[in-house]
Amino acid sequence: MVENNFQQSSEKLHSELLIKVSAPGKVILHGEHSVVFGKLAIAASLGLRTKLSLSELKSDIELNMLTIQLKDLNLIQSYDVKIIQQDLLAKCRSIIKNNPNYSLENPQLINHEEILQITEDFVTRYSKPLNPYQNIALVSLFYLFAGTLGSVDIKLRPININLETDLTINAGTGSSASYLVTLSAAFIQYIRFKANFGKNQIKNGQTKHRNSEVTNSIKFDTDDLQLISKWAYNAEKIIHGPASGIDNTICTFGSMVEFRKGSQPRVIELPTKFRMLLINSMVTRNTKSMIAVAQETKKEFPTVFDSILDAMNAVAESALETIIRLSQLKTVVEHENCDSEMVSLFKRLEKLTDMNQNLLAAIGVSHPKLDRICSILKENGLHGKLTGAGGGGFAIALVNHYHPDDKIKALMEKLETEGFSVQLTDLGGPGVLIDEFKVNS
Ligand SMILES: Nc1ncnc2c1ncn2[C@@H]1O[C@H](COP(=O)(O)OP(=O)(O)O)[C@@H](O)[C@H]1O
Numbered sequence: 001m002v003e004n005n006f007q008q009s010s011e012k013l014h015s016e017l018l019i020k021v022s023a024p025g026k027v028i029l030h031g032e033h034s035v036v037f038g039k040l041a042i043a044a045s046l047g048l049r050t051k052l053s054l055s056e057l058k059s060d061i062e063l064n065m066l067t068i069q070l071k072d073l074n075l076i077q078s079y080d081v082k083i084i085q086q087d088l089l090a091k092c093r094s095i096i097k098n099n100p101n102y103s104l105e106n107p108q109l110i111n112h113e114e115i116l117q118i119t120e121d122f123v124t125r126y127s128k129p130l131n132p133y134q135n136i137a138l139v140s141l142f143y144l145f146a147g148t149l150g151s152v153d154i155k156l157r158p159i160n161i162n163l164e165t166d167l168t169i170n171a172g173t174g175s176s177a178s179y180l181v182t183l184s185a186a187f188i189q190y191i192r193f194k195a196n197f198g199k200n201q202i203k204n205g206q207t208k209h210r211n212s213e214v215t216n217s218i219k220f221d222t223d224d225l226q227l228i229s230k231w232a233y234n235a236e237k238i239i240h241g242p243a244s245g246i247d248n249t250i251c252t253f254g255s256m257v258e259f260r261k262g263s264q265p266r267v268i269e270l271p272t273k274f275r276m277l278l279i280n281s282m283v284t285r286n287t288k289s290m291i292a293v294a295q296e297t298k299k300e301f302p303t304v305f306d307s308i309l310d311a312m313n314a315v316a317e318s319a320l321e322t323i324i325r326l327s328q329l330k331t332v333v334e335h336e337n338c339d340s341e342m343v344s345l346f347k348r349l350e351k352l353t354d355m356n357q358n359l360l361a362a363i364g365v366s367h368p369k370l371d372r373i374c375s376i377l378k379e380n381g382l383h384g385k386l387t388g389a390g391g392g393g394f395a396i397a398l399v400n401h402y403h404p405d406d407k408i409k410a411l412m413e414k415l416e417t418e419g420f421s422v423q424l425t426d427l428g429g430p431g432v433l434i435d436e437f438k439v440n441s
Pocket residue numbers: 050070071072073132133134136137163164165168169170171172173174175176177179239240285286287288388389
């Protein structure tokens with residue numbers, strides 16, 4: 001705490017450039033796991049966000065260091081800027097310059113494995129002992145740092161990076177994507193300013209987001225959003241292994257999207273406020289190992305697995321069609337007394353939620369605690385499923401207009417007495433934003 005306060009006040013004194021960005025977490029409504037195999041998924045952003053501040057310090061300060069504080073991983077780590085230049089950036093630049101097709105704008109063409117290897121060596125050599133979560137977080141951070149800053153000619157100055165999140169880490173609400181999106185966004189914004197790279201799109205202004213208040217945050221333009229999402233995807237592959245790209249997409253663009261691997265994501269206009277219970281099973285898992293569980297099932301029962309994937313796709317297609325029909329009822333759903341068509345559409349969504357939970361359990365990615373949550377929900381008139389990779393982490397349940405508030409409150413208490421933690425949240429807030437950009441002259 002003392003260290004943190006000291007760091008903040010010294011930053012105020014010495015900061016030349018301050019960039020603050022934030023990105024949301026996400027829930028997958030339908031299509032987790034099947035999306036990795038090219039099927040349809042629907043995801044929405046959460047109001048819970050990861051916040052990053054990057055400050056470049058005056059070069060006359062004594063210590064020429066890059067200091068990284070990852071509050072949620074209880075990690076503060078500093079690196080000498082000269083060593084970063086020599087042992088990270090110079091090595092990456094020499095590889096990148098022999099790749100004529102690659103540029104900062106085309107992260108998919110970077111020499112991914114070689115840059116990753118250099119990054120892993122750098123983190124191992126110059127960091128204090130790290131636990132596996134800290135290690136992968138730093139490797140992916142430096143991968144993004146080296147990939148982006150190593151692609152342009154910038155003289156490195158002392159920098160402080162502070163990051164913290166409202167999300168629960170390792171629980172299926174996209175903490176890794178939210179983390180990687182804020183990092184990519186901050187590095188790209190930093191390069192835009194320092195290297196005058198591409199257009200200069202830094203401007204202040206007010207932004208009105210659907211389902212949220214007016215803020216003074218600045219939006220990235222679509223080209224930048226795409227670039228941020230692509231860089232975050234590269235790094236997500238380090239944390240997840242074979243990632244579909246849905247997490248980085250929704251954490252970048254926000255709102256609700258329909259997503260198929262390899263196609264442009266499509267934003268779904270939200271019919272109304274979608275409220276949801278987010279229930280933490282309190283069982284930790286990691287996405288990479290749950291993807292491996294699904295792959296094991298595929299290996300053992302290839303034809304059964306493929307049929308389940310087709311069924312998951314059909315569930316996602318029906319859910320999408322239902323949400324679109326709901327959106328066409330816009331005026332009615334804003335009304336307190338639900339009309340019968342709306343009720344029947346919500347009920348359809350609930351049935352599809354049950355079906356998807358059963359299909360996910362069939363490929364081995366549920367957990368007894370998640371099953372317990374789903375049966376408590378059902379006993380109380382709600383319908384839930386796991387979200388994200390499963391094996392623990394969060395379950396979700398849509399809260400509809402016809403669910404009385406007092407019943408929802410009682411249900412939340414019941415879940416809590418069984419040891420789960422519960423939040424009622426809105427879906428579909430903004431994607432990545434620049435919350436502050438300040439240059440001290
Ligand atoms: N706020 C954060 N600070 C640092 N690292 C983070 C943060 N959020 C996520 N990570 C990294 O991402 C990993 C979690 O990724 P993952 O298993 O995909 O969980 P999730 O489903 O929450 O995205 C963590 O172990 C950590 O390395």
